[in-house]
Amino acid sequence: MYYFILLLFFKVFSCGNPLTELTISHIRDTLYGRPSNNLTTERWSRMNTKRISRIQIGVLAPLLILCGMFTITLPSYAAPDVSFQNSVLVGGALKGDMETVRRALEKGANVNTKDKDGTTALMIAVLYVHTEVTKLLLDRGADVNAKDKDGTTALMIAALFGQTEIADILLKYDADVNAKDENGTTALMHATTFGQTEIIALLKAHMKENSE
Secondary structure (H helix, E strand, O other), X not given: OHHHHHHXXXXXXXXXXXXXXXXXXXXXXXXXXXXXXXXXXXXXXXXHHOOOOHHHHHHHHHXXXXXXXXXXXXXXXXXXXXXXXXXXXXXXXXXXOHHHHHXXXXXXXXXXXXXXXXXXXXXXXXXXXXXXXHHHHHHOOOOOOOOOOOOOOHHHHHHHOOOHHHHHHHHHOOOOOOOOOOOOOOHHHHXXXXXXXXXXXXXXXXXXXXXX
16 A cells, blocks of 8 residues: 555656756756756756646645645555665655654664665755754765765765755764765865855864864
8 A cells, every 4th residue: 555655655756757867956056057968958947847737736735735644654664675775765865754764764764874865864964954854874884975977975065055064963973074075075065056154164164173
């Protein structure tokens, strides 16, 4: 029953909806005003102009609620399914749902699971500024320096969006401040590009402290 609801949700969601193709790298490239490497200019244009129809919204809203309800109320006797629990973990990170994330991990979810674009639950939690979920994932062994297919790390995401508190947490868990994405850009460079002054000061202070 749970699989059917999830399958139906993703089937409806993906029908002509460009948002199913969005990744952290797409968001980053949107800010930089350039199409992602895996998107043609034509598709990039379509993604910037298409919108979810009212019919899709009307169908998606109740389905999303149902999926959340069934995720929370999965019976304890359900057979473990790592792949399914990985999806639950990512969904919990997206919503900032501590209990869902914790339960998924207890049922065998891989804390470092990646989607086809290399995005981890930690990156998603950072992107949506879910501080407590970020801490929980790190405490449970999430790889703080994991990279997606474009070389983006969780720290780069925090730097890009000026998330000082989360960036500080990542640094305390040994995030590599000198890591570079596929374009050779570091977290400090991202922060500088978008004038994230607090992040810039934090990263520079960390670099100075670790160079002494």
